[in-house]
Amino acid sequence: MKNKLIVGLTGGIGSGKTAASDYLANKGICVVDADVVAREVVEPGQPALLAIEQRYGSEALLPDGSLNRGWLREKVFADPSERRWLEQQTHPRIRDAIIQQLTAATSPYALLVSPLLFESGQAQLTQRTLLIDVPESIQIQRAASRDQNDETQIRRIIAAQMSREDKRAKADDIADNSQDLNHLYHQLDQLHEYYLTLANA
Structure with a gap:
């Protein structure tokens, strides 16, 4: 890069x-969209989603195993310390994935x-x-x-x-x-x- x-x-x-x-x-x-990357890092099987499930239990997941975004949003906006914890799980991973994708770009x-x-x-x-x-x-x-x-x-x-x-x-x-x-x-x-x-x- x-x-x-x-x-x-x-x-x-x-x-x-x-x-x-x-x-x-x-x-x-080449376009790297931070919002798309943010969704990708919490997909089923990703370490961030496993950490979320370990902390909050199955309530944090939808029946298909994907993240229950609405539930989690309410949880973290009600408690700043929970929001900080979530950001520590997701932000470094989002940053790493963005850097990876930008590095792989072949456009000028x-x-x-x-x-x-x-x-x-x-x-x-x-x-x-x-x-x-x-x-x-x-x-x-x-x-x-x-x-x-x-x-x-x-x-x-x-x-x-x-x-x-x-x-x-x-x-x-x-x-x-x-x-x-x-x-x-x-x-x-x-x-x-x-x-x-x-x-x-």
Whole structure:
């Protein structure tokens, strides 16, 4: 991974991270999605799921042996020490798996997509960071229509994440996604060319 350019892509709920990463993936860029990796490390047979079962018993599992996410979420959000324990089980494994996948990437540069890129310290794995940015009002509107989430829930998720201002201050590059997708794609085309130049430098 030493010589490979890794670009971290982030943005809040409803900002259009997936639209952006899908577009760059279609250009042949390897995409590693931290959310997908986080699900993979707790699949049946994985050490993290075994540790969860040992700690909480069969209540933590669904009848098919997979993780009961809803039950576990309630458990760890009710007790900060339980959340810390869970993070100690999952975060190092998620990080290792992300590094493995980024190392295996064969595209000119690789994309690490993570909603908590800055909060989780995953930005340390990247050389550049790209924020897909929209005003909070648009985030709420898009997330509500997409997931049928209620507005209160969405506002709670936004409040739990780093503020838009802080993300804008930390990001190397910012793509505005407050208009249509063509507007976003035009910016991504320019950034893609720039990243290719950096990768070849």
